[in-house]
Amino acid sequence: MDAAPQTEAVVNVLNDNPALLKLIGNYYRDFIGILDKDNNFIYASPASHTLFGYKPDELIGHKIFEYFHKDDLNELKVTKEFQRAVPGYFTLSYRFLRLDGGYSWVESENFPIKDPVLGTGQFILTLIKDITDRKSSEEMVKKFVQAVETASDFIVMANGDRIVMYANPATKAITGFEPPEIIGKDVSTLWSGEMDEKFKEEMWNTLGVKKKPFRGEIINTKKDGSKYVLETQISPILDEKDDVSFYVGISRDITKAKEVDRMKTEFISLASHQLRTPLTAMKWYMEMLLDGDVGDLSQEQREYIVSINQSNERMIELVNALLNVSRIESGRIMVDPIPTHLGDLVQTVLDELQVKIKEKEINMVVSINGHLPKINIDPKLIRNVYLNLLSNAIKYTPRGGEVDIFISNNGKEVISQISDSGYGIPKSEFHRVFEKFYRGENVAKVETDGTGLGLYLVKAIIESSNGKIWFDSEEGKGTTFWFSLDLKGVKAKAGEVTITP
Amino acid sequence: MTDDKKPLIMIVEDEIMLLNAICIKLNKRGYDTVSCTSGRQALDYLKSLPKLPNGIWLDYQLRDLNGLEVMAAIKESEYWNSVPVFVVSNSASQEKMLNMLALGAKKYFLKAEHKLDEIIDGISTYLNNGI
Numbered sequence: 335m336d337a338a339p340q341t342e343a344v345v346n347v348l349n350d351n352p353a354l355l356k357l358i359g360n361y362y363r364d365f366i367g368i369l370d371k372d373n374n375f376i377y378a379s380p381a382s383h384t385l386f387g388y389k390p391d392e393l394i395g396h397k398i399f400e401y402f403h404k405d406d407l408n409e410l411k412v413t414k415e416f417q418r419a420v421p422g423y424f425t426l427s428y429r430f431l432r433l434d435g436g437y438s439w440v441e442s443e444n445f446p447i448k449d450p451v452l453g454t455g456q457f458i459l460t461l462i463k464d465i466t467d468r469k470s471s472e473e474m475v476k477k478f479v480q481a482v483e484t485a486s487d488f489i490v491m492a493n494g495d496r497i498v499m500y501a502n503p504a505t506k507a508i509t510g511f512e513p514p515e516i517i518g519k520d521v522s523t524l525w526s527g528e529m530d531e532k533f534k535e536e537m538w539n540t541l542g543v544k545k546k547p548f549r550g551e552i553i554n555t556k557k558d559g560s561k562y563v564l565e566t567q568i569s570p571i572l573d574e575k576d577d578v579s580f581y582v583g584i585s586r587d588i589t590k591a592k593e594v595d596r597m598k599t600e601f602i603s604l605a606s607h608q609l610r611t612p613l614t615a616m617k618w619y620m621e622m623l624l625d626g627d628v629g630d631l632s633q634e635q636r637e638y639i640v641s642i643n644q645s646n647e648r649m650i651e652l653v654n655a656l657l658n659v660s661r662i663e664s665g666r667i668m669v670d671p672i673p674t675h676l677g678d679l680v681q682t683v684l685d686e687l688q689v690k691i692k693e694k695e696i697n698m699v700v701s702i703n704g705h706l707p708k709i710n711i712d713p714k715l716i717r718n719v720y721l722n723l724l725s726n727a728i729k730y731t732p733r734g735g736e737v738d739i740f741i742s743n744n745g746k747e748v749i750s751q752i753s754d755s756g757y758g759i760p761k762s763e764f765h766r767v768f769e770k771f772y773r774g775e776n777v778a779k780v781e782t783d784g785t786g787l788g789l790y791l792v793k794a795i796i797e798s799s800n801g802k803i804w805f806d807s808e809e810g811k812g813t814t815f816w817f818s819l820d821l822k823g824v825k826a827k828a829g830e831v832t833i834t835p
Numbered sequence: 836m837t838d839d840k841k842p843l844i845m846i847v848e849d850e851i852m853l854l855n856a857i858c859i860k861l862n863k864r865g866y867d868t869v870s871c872t873s874g875r876q877a878l879d880y881l882k883s884l885p886k887l888p889n890g891i892w893l894d895y896q897l898r899d900l901n902g903l904e905v906m907a908a909i910k911e912s913e914y915w916n917s918v919p920v921f922v923v924s925n926s927a928s929q930e931k932m933l934n935m936l937a938l939g940a941k942k943y944f945l946k947a948e949h950k951l952d953e954i955i956d957g958i959s960t961y962l963n964n965g966i
Contacts, residue, residue, distance in 0.1 A: 607925050
């Protein structure tokens with residue numbers, strides 16, 4: 335059969351209705367193409383330009399396969415369809431090569447059409463739609479689904495009637511129930527667990543009435559009867575009418591964390607009482623010995639007891655520091671801000687350190703900005719910061735050295751600077767300065783007294799006060815520490831304990 | 836033995852070693868003392884003593900009742916609640932301290948932080964000057 339007349343016939347049909355074709359081709363946003371029996375383009379609508387960059391003429395005479403991404407040109411499927419082996423309409427999704435060399439994801443609907451003259455299927459009408467946006471949305475959704483499916487947190491979706499529609503695989507590990515066992519059930523028991531009515535009321539009030547996310551800690555029972563604690567956030571997802579279209583709950587099992595926390599609190603209690611009792615007994619009996627309450631002591635006896643006493647005081651200090659660290663780490667320290675003048679606070683610390691300052695003949699230089707306003711900070715906590723930094727400066731500076739304290743106000747923050755002319759910190763240890771129990775290699779031998787916890791505590795206090803702390807040092811020359819506190823002050827925080835001074 | 840002229844302090848402390856030291860020091864400072872090693876014993880003594888103590892030195896962590904329960908019992912009694920209570924404990928919990936002060940304790944000392952003399956100074960200042 336001679337191909338030319340058929341092609342011509344179709345082209346004539348097209349040419350006989352140029353206005354119609356032009357109308358459709360020019361206005362239809364998707365691409366319209368017609369392929370002959372060899373799959374060459376014999377017609378291409380102007381959309382080829384807007385979608386792929388080609389002028390329609392540039393496509394004519396070319397096989398459609400030239401524009402397929404090589405990975406999509408699956409020999410069996412694609413060419414079979416295009417060979418009209420299977421009669422009827424078919425759809426394909428593939429990447430179409432653009433003029434600029436890039437590819438666009440497209441979806442094409444393909445209609446084999448009969449030659450109007452011969453009455454047999456020869457041509458293919460292909461309607462190609464650019465689905466780049468839809469594809470990238472689909473890819474995103476796939477990624478999200480994968481994230482949810484593989485998450486170790488337990489993720490549940492319920493519809494507006496509170497019926498579970500989806501539960502991710504982590505459900506089994508956390509609740510003991512397989513997803514199919516909870517899908518279709520009311521989500522209330524899952525999300526409010528064994529909490530009381532007040533809790534349930536507040537949860538559904540926040541979610542369903544206020545339509546805001548709800549965060550809470552929930553105790554529940556696993557399928558095997560064991561209890562677990564979840565930290566949960568449930569968010570209502572609203573439709574365009576602002577009605578709740580569904581709820582998404584993401585929960586983390588914190589049973590272990592709660593247990594560790596409880597153990598920490600118990601330990602604090604233990605240390606507090608059990609360790610301190612014998613330390614107190616030693617302190618008081620030595621006090622009585624030194625006061626002569628049970629007879630006079632020889633000079634040597636006195637010296638020995640004074641040494642024991644000093645060791646005892648060091649242990650008391652260590653227990654205090656450990657307890658403070660433990661409390662800070664378990665978040666139990668309360669922050670009680672009151673308007674405080676930092677200069678006055680520093681003065682009380684200097685008074686406390688007077689004996690040591692005189693003993694080491696340290697030259698103290700104090701310069702405090704005259705226009706320092708009172709700021710809302712917890713004086714017990716910040717006093718601890720000054721005490722640690724100043725006593726360190728004095729301790730690690732040789733006799734006759736200098737320690738400076740400057741407090742300045744830059745309009746936004748109050749910056750405190752404490753400098754000394756002491757042993758300094760080796761550069762190789764800079765990264766360890768705020769670590770627990772860290773003591774400088776160069777000073778631990780010279781000055782045996784020190785817990786190594788002071789700076790750890792100072793950093794924790796400053797950071798929980800929204801401030802910053804930094805330092806610089808040179809071995810043999812001295813060290814300077816700076817810390818900032820916002821003029822706006824610090825928010826109050828409820829807690830159970832305060833710091834031991 | 837009690838001397839009517841000397842002020843009497845009732846000491847409630849379950850650690851015998853500490854109790855002894857406290858007694859010795861208080862006696863040296865001119866106080867008479869009565870010792871109890873449990874909360875219940877303290878309440879019994881309060882009921883049966885010929886004269887009320889001038890002050891009570893109370894530890895928080897006792898073997899039977901805790902300091903709060905003893906304080907609450909003292910506060911409830913019209914006869915006892917005029918006796919000033921000084922809490923000397925090894926627990927620095929702010930919450931505990933505030934609770935005790937709220938129930939009427941006059942002062943709160945952390946044992947390991949103070950020499951005996953310092954604590955007794957605090958008690959004497961209160962008993963002599965009301966502060």
